[in-house]
Amino acid sequence: MFHPLRVSAVERLTDDSVAITFTVPPELRETFRHTPGQHIALRRTVRGEEIRRTYSICTPAAESADEPVVRVGVRLVEGGEFSTYALKELAVGDTIEVMEPMGRFAFEPRPGRFAAIVGGSGITPVLSIAATLLAQEPDARFALIRSDRTAASTMFLDEVADLKDRWPDRFQLVTTLSREEQQSGLPSGRLDRGRLTELLPALLPVPEVDGWFLCGPFGLVQGAERALRGLGVPRSRIHQEIFHVDDGTAPAGAPPTTGAAQAHSVLTATLHGRSGNWPVQEADSLLETVLRARPDAPYACKGGVCGTCRAFLVRGEVRMDRNFALETEETEAGYVLACQSHPLTPEVELDFDR
Known part of the structure; x- marks a missing residue:
């Protein structure tokens, strides 16, 4: 079900992305309390056509019944009706129809060691997962391995830096850029299956990680999943969410079914x-x-x-x-x-x- 929510903030994150925050009225607070990792769908009508787009919630999940903070990150997609509107026209005070939180990438915080491999805007739901886990579980640890094109295109830099400042002993951050060299850290290049197979055992004890969260473009998620499986990680510990599909092929392990459609x-x-x-x-x-x-x-x-x-x-x-x-x-x-x-x-x- 969709509900009209007022936009309370539109913050520029990078040249091609914004964070949108919605005000949730008291009667909808329970409806919009989310589990970390969930997403919402936004709906608007353009030239008589209904447009829906899905965006993950980036804010931590509240433990109390206080007003939930519903904030999403939107990256500009070439030719995208909604993302273009969000970056160029959307303003504080506007109203958007918002579907209640849903999604199976959701994570219930628990003690243990967890890690994520994300690319681009795939940081959005993982930011909520990591922030919620670290705040609610003092015995939990989280490692974030993120890949972006350049430093200037990296979303939620301040929010991730805040996690590192608040929990330096329990939050591990590794960044890599595919189109730009860094002064320190990993050399530039894409995080593909081969690179991750070599990199992950050097960064953390792979067998001891209780849950892996992979989010971003299809190619990165597929490569990370194959690297983890090659390192002996059980499928039950790997959780995936695709943000962008490049080549139209289905992920390994979940192929499309085939056959001729029934005429009648x-x-x-x-x-x-x-x-x-x-x-x-x-x-x-x-x-x-x-x-x-x-x-x-x-x-x-x-x-x-x-x-x-x-x-x-x-x-x-x-x-x-x-x-x-x-x-x-x-x-x-x-x-x-x-x-x-x-x-x-x-x-x-x-x-x-x-």
Whole structure:
């Protein structure tokens, strides 16, 4: 569900990114209390067309019932309708429709040793995870390995520096730049699988890390996941969120399904306790089919990345074009991305409530 929230701050982070803070009214405080790592979807209408974009919350999660701080980082995307608006037009006092926090990259703080490998704007949810963990768990440690193009393009520099100042013994920071040399630290270059395989054991005791958080462009996340698996890290300890997809191929371990779409199919879907039946039009995804009758169907990116439209496949078979959001365990359990799914059988049934 979307709620109109007032913009209370728009802060320039870099030449091509801003942080947006929203005011949450008292009646919505519980609704917008988030778990670190979760995201929100923002909605606006441009020339009669509805545009939704997903952005991760960067602020720590509050332990008390105080007013939650909902703040997101937005990086300019070439040709991006919402990011261009956010950087060039959005102002304090404006109102944006905001969906309540959601997402499975979420992390419940607990004692232990944790680490993250992030690229670019992938720092956003990890900043919330690290800050919440360090503040709430005195026996926890966190290592952040971040990659950016240049120092000038690095988002949330001050916030990360503050973590280092406040918890110097429990927060480890390693930075690398892909297009610029640093005066100290690691040499420039991309963090690919080979480099991470050599680098990680030299930085921290890999087998002792209780959880890894990978976030950023698909190439970096895929390389980091493969490096960690090669170093013997169990899949259950690796958590991923893709922020940008470059090449259209699905991550290893979560391939798209294949097959010719059914020419005539009927979709049954359950959403918020109500069910309906609709014919699937040629070339339409199952999400598009539901949206024609149920505009309250959940979605944000429609690109197979955010996972907002996840649904349980009750009956029938589907083809998923892309899958950058669901883990292997989820697809094996019967979950699909409705925005990427097309029917392979005359009848298909989805349950969005499971």
